[in-house]
Amino acid sequence: MFEIRIICQPEDVEPIGSALAAAFATGPARQYPTRDGTRLRLYVTADHRDSDTTPNTESE
Structure with missing residues (x-):
């Protein structure tokens, strides 16, 4: 588990939160x-996702 600190404009909070949630737990x-x-x-407290919950983004 680790913590991420970000300094941003108020209008960027939602997109940043969504991007972090997509990449990490x-x-x-x-x-x-x-x-x-x-x-x-x-x-934001974050952790790496389990390999079972990580979406596969590779194209076949």
Whole structure:
């Protein structure tokens, strides 16, 4: 298990969360404003997916 920290614009929170959830087994993102108040810091606890739950993206 590991933690991912991302600093992003507020409008990017949903796409980033979706992309991380597609790539890893994630928990809910914790959100905090940056010191300048214009961006957000996201903290996401993640783990590698089991090979049984990883979608096969290779074309045949």
